[in-house]
Amino acid sequence: MVDVGEARTAPVGRRAREVCARGTRLYDAARTVLEDHTRALEAVRSALAPLRDELVAKELESIPVARLKDATEGRLRLAAVEAAGLTTVRSVYEAGRFQLRQIPGVGAQTADQALAAAGQIARAVEETVSVRIDVDRPEPRTTALVVALHRLVEAGPELRRAVDTAAQLDGALRELLPAARPATGRLRLALAGRRRKEAALEATARLSELVADAAAKGTPLQLAQASTDLLRGPASDIEAWVDFELRSAEYYSQLAEVSEHRTDEAAAEGFLPSEVARRVHAQPLDDTHRRVSLRGYQSFGARFALAQRRVVLGDEMGLGKTVQAIAALAHLAAQGQTHFLVVSPASVLINWTREIRSRSTLRAVPVHGPDRQDAYAEWRERGGVALTTFDLLHTLPAPEGTAAGSRATGGTALDGAACGMLVVDEAHYVKNPDTRRARSIAAWTRACDRVLFLTGTPMENRVEEFRTLVRYLQPDLVPEIHDSHAVAGPHVFRRSVAPAYLRRNQQDVLTELPALLQTDEWEEFSAADQDAYRTAVAEGNFMAMRRAAYADPEKSAKLQRLGELVAEAAANGLKVVVFSYFRDVLAAVQQSLDEDTFGPISGGVPAARRQRLVDDFTAADGHAVLLAQIEAGGVGLNLQAASVVVLCEPQVKPTLEHQAVARAHRMGQVRPVQVHRLLATDSVDERLLRILENKDRLFDAYARRSDTADATPDAVDISDATIARRIVEEEQRRLAVEKAD
Template sequence: MPLNTEKNGIKLSRLTKDLSTLFLPIIRYRGKKYAKEGRVQLTHVSDKFIKSRIRGSVFYKVSIDLEEKERGAVRIGCTCPFFRQGIPCKHIWATIVAAEQYFKENQALTQGQGLAAMELHEIFKPQEWVQAPDGQWNPVQDFVLRYELEVNNEITLISAFEQYVKKDGSLGRQRKIQMKTLTSRDLPREDRLILPFLLATAQETNFGFNHLAFDSYRNNFKEIPLSPENTATLLPLLAETGRCVVKGPDRQVVADPLLPANSKRAKLTIGAEQDASGQLFELRPQILIDDSTVPPQDTLLINSSPVMLVYEGRLYELAGPSFRWIKNMMEKGLPKAERHHIPDLVKHAIKVSRVEHLELPKGLAPETVQGATPVPGLILKAEQDGLRARAFFLYDSLRAEVSSHDEVLFDEPNWRLIKRNEQEERKALETIRSFGLSQVGNGLFFMDYDTALDALPKLEKHGVVLEAEDGKSFKTGTVKRLFISSGIDWFDMDIQVAFGNETLPLPKVISSYLNGQKTVRLASGGRGILPTKWLEKHRRLLELAKNQQTKDGKEVLRFPSSHALMVENLLADAEEAKTDRNFEKFRQRLSSFKGISPLKAPAGFKGTLRPYQEEALGWFDFLYKLGLNGILADDMGLGKTVQVLAWLQKIKRRKGFRPNLIVAPTSLVFNWQAEAEKFTPRLKMTVYVGQSRKEQIENFADSDIVLTTYGIIRRDIGRLVKTQFNYCILDESQYIKNPDSLTAKACRLIKARHKLCLTGTPIENHLGELWSQMEFLNPGILGRKDQYMERFAKPAANGNSEVLETLKKLVAPFILRRTKEEVAKELPDKIESIVRCTMTKEQTELYNKIRDHYRASIMQAVESKGIKRTKMMVLEGLLRLRQAANHPALLGAEDCTSGKFQQLVELLAESIDGGHKVLIFSQFTKMLGLIRRELDNMGITYEYLDGRTPQAKREERVRSFQEDDSIRAFLISLRAGGFGLNLTAADYVFIVDPWWNPAVELQAIDRTHRIGQTKKVVTYRLISKDSVEEKVLGLQEKKQKIVYSILSGSRNLLTNLTAKDLEILFS
């Protein structure tokens, strides 16, 4: 229950003092008693409100609004009938006492101004007459306000009246209370509390007082019957007035006036004396007042709760027995008892009647033990957010609740009366609080589970007895023993969680934890508190494991070998950790890894490797020896193909080398063939494509490399799965980014001892794509897909840095990524410029018309259906805006001009006239057609490539552009030619329209900025001002940070649009 004390600075102790004048002493006593008995459950404590739930005859709710209202007053309420009559009740006082105790213990109060009692009194206005503006009461004049209490057995009646004061001071005739008396502001405090109380009591008993019909109230204050509770409330106030007469049976005056007692309370004692025969004992009840014995018959016993009595005109509270028990005892007396019945008498007196003093003959009286040391204990109850604890004390075998008022405990077997040691009990409660438990009531505590895990063992060490509600023990869980055994590509982890002397296998503990439980039932019947800190710390790793049952029936967690590095923290956190020899060797190899040792190009490789490429061979070797698989994620243009070919050449002579499967996009098959012929001519290659490919399967065993495409893998997986490959290498592995696609599923079915992925953008659109590739490489390393999305992808997408760091640790050993800035510093500069083009007037008018149309309809649909259900409408609107920003002709407006198109033509002419070769990328083939037509008009020779260009033509056109100096331009569809092409002959790149995914643009630029480029590469991104394209740039920058934190890439903007993003795009 957090509390911001700095905001209001209300000091509850001052509030308590201010309020105390409004509460009857007996009400304060009862409220304090309720708090001490633990009847108050504080349900909310803040700087604005205190709320509680009070256990009485039924449950009542109390609220205290600490925010100052008019004139600085606060609002207080209770659901009990007593308060509904406008009278401050014991439930409110109990809440104030409990809250004040809570603040003291939590040291949460600061200095602040108290609230005036008169202001607080405004809360309690039961009737309008309380603040009547006129009519003063002067008690020294004619009449005085008086009360008469008539006690007759169990019935108590109260009357209030005014009585004439004669000149000699004696009292004369009586009259009913006048309106001016009721409305007087000068009434003493006691009368201002008594009269509303009597009015409320009269209404409850159908005496029907109505101040608006005052003339019909003849019996409003006459002989009002009082309940035991109301009697106890009124008597102390009546005694304080000094104007109350008490009459007993037969209307005999017992006290006139009734006065408060000189001491706190009276006590009931029972004495026993032997009769003349010496065999029987006569039992004599007595009342003890101020250490003097008073015969009960000399007192007037009043039926109240607690019981009160009048003796010599003064009012006393009688602790212990009920009125009826005392009354029966006084009227009927106590029977004579034989010696062997004395123990039963004592037991009854203490346990049933709560008589605290027994005066018995020598040899019969129990031994009185003082100064005993109590053993504290807590009864624990598990709740969703933590443990509730109820404190008790043990005196040997006797148990005393903190809330109990018993001052002595009767040890019947040992015939002892043990006096409770209040000082030691207080010290024990302070010790309990010192371990972080919050006290929420008298002897009631609360602790969250993290606190419990730390506090309970310490409490036990300090001798505090811990029990569950059912009497069973409560134990905290610790990871005691951990043993790891390993297989070929897996290792099993046997973890035992200790709860005292009992243990549970970790899978059972995890199951309870993932189901939202904080405790688990133990075999002994007790409850164990789950080690939530440990589980939370290692949760993401533990969720990656599979539950496994060993041959001997043990429940263990099974991990892939690739997780070996991740278990270091688990081993460190266990009290006892052991591993088998194989796992220890594997772990040592991993832990002793100091970095990648570069390997020189092998014999038979026709080329020269750069230093970073030699490091790649060392990394391949590291993975190969450990049986691990990884992603070579170098920047585009750094020669991933060459590095793989060099590695295959390197391991050609190793056992089990053949065959090695390489899967590539159709457009890259030619490139692989050409590179293999150039760099590794000794590696025998089978190109598994075309109509006659089935006949080539028999050549696999004699081939070093089998080269095929993703489409053929998908179609021929039934045949290919029969072959055991040494390597399965996926080029442009983002092709399997969708794990549910047939292509991805087919690739995962390929049987290979080793696997590699090659891609410049392993995360092209979102983090889910990383799971698909890692699942292909090292199955199970990131857990199930749904687990990964829930535990990693979604939190990471929301910027959870801790999750990102954990994911990074998981995948870092299996991803090698180098950027051109890091390793190819000899590459010429890459200059990127954004060219902002002003739309023509007619183009702007068309754009605004389309924008306004879609903005209204889309935002309305998003508000009513949500962004996911309006995706197609959003896509359509954004497409139309991008087409209008490019060229109105894309929307059929052939007569409209385009500012961007005009500027593009000027830049192209300038670049080509300057002797440069240019690449022109657009996602719209119609836009490429418009540019193509313009180049024809300008007499510029060019090549063209889009998704419909046949493979053979692609290779021919790439070679033509690279080798023929007269061809100055290459028009390329962004998606069709964004990867796999080597176009280093160009040094100028034009991105005509921005793509949602910046990685695709980077791929396009890197067709020319790659190894082999000798000229500075200049890139122009053409953006129409004040259009959706300008907004896209801003969103690209905002959206692409997450993936860069994993491996430097980007993510798909379009799939992660929010409603706020839409407002920006359509603004």
């Protein structure tokens, strides 16, 4: 509030008119953004409505009319309605009052009660149905929805910030502009009463501050960019579908936000006690340094990490624990923190680096390899997110101080800086406190005020492991953790350990999301991988280049990551199918996994034998692994028992990947399917993806898509020889340059 003394110094006359004019322009810009955004949202809702109505109608068609009695506690008499042929809730819901009244024996009260009960059921169904977009079967209605969503997705996360800014300006300027108007003329101000005069001067002073602050923050440009993004002409059908395939998760995130689809709130909050949930909801989450929108449960997870300070985030694999951790780091960066540390297995370090750089404005600093000490020193000096591995952490200088002593500065002392948060990925790696890696983690957790452990392994099944993890974080909670809580069920266990543990399952929170979750697992070649790869490149052997990452199974970075994915799937009771183009790669996979596997299914296996392998895999109780050559297992077999698919290498023909994934992601699949593609940086994998993800190539594939094309991969794929020759030549030039250097 501006006091009267300050108000007397407010601009009057010409200066006030200039301030009001600038305020009016800002107000008009804010209103324009809000109106354009509303129109964009309405376009999505209009496209969504017929798809959702159809799903609701189908569901109501399957519900017998007798269910209307349940909604009225048995008071409704339906014999006459059923006799008239209205045997489902849908038939009653669509009949209307007039048609029902025409049925002999149905009075006004019965008709009204039946319609009210049908409407109640329809609303309940509408909250549960989920519209899914099938990229392989585009039709006019889903195309309209994808095109409408494209405008919002293309605008990016900056649009949400612009809309929030516009809403704040709209509320403030709506009051300030009329109140300041008397100050725009000296005569008008003189004729105003004392109270109106003081209010006008105060409003003008506040308006001047608001306009100046907006200019300093670049708000006019932000609003102009948002309007430009929202007013772009609609994308072509092909452009929208191609973009959807490249970033479908962002489309579904927008769809969930626009449709306001409600998941089970208690499940989305991990069945936390109400007092903990309230504290989490009260925690703000600044998105200034974040480049990705969060789904509701992900926002809650990031807030939980911030509000509870030292916790385990144990979401089931595929729910985006990394994104939630990055959101928490981005918030702390906006609050002034400059240094963060992420510790992970070596197999996911490159993924963390890529995710931080693509999903935030934070600076990622890999601290590994021969130059790790220099990188660590640079991080201590300049800040950012340092990324290192469990096995290298002990080689870095130990942190100073304790968590209690560091709270005054916000974290661990690092040459005068502070470590704002320690993130430990795959935290079950430190379940044995006697190991060197565990001791290193313990030293850092004692020194850091904020610590976030990530693990996809359900702690309910490993209570003693969980006690170990909690000892690092909240030791006072350990005596409260009893085996009996886990025996009583997962919900009871989670409530008992709520201050330190949050876990959500896919089936609870992914009802509005795609049934297909794709993750690229980037790895760096091991020394053995690199030697095999260089030899293959020198020989110009494209196929050997593609499988060089598996040349030495005991030292293969890809196989190490595959083992971790399989282990996590096993912990969650999920079935896995592993695809590769190469038989020898599947043999290496089979050799590396510490468990019995089904298969491999290959071209030399008779069809009847293939089906028996699939049947045995499907009938296996709980977790199981099936190995399949992608050209043999990717066609003609139904693998919907699998909810995790691992692709050992990218395919030259994208349709091979699509067909293979479709074996699991199909009718009858009751869980979201996770697809993990194993990729090596600075290799044939990266070059191949650059070619295959080129939008011109995808445009061509979509434009020529037909039943024939779907049935024949060659119909939409450019020459294998062309791709191979191009990549071999590129890699020979690159490695020759590196060798010369």
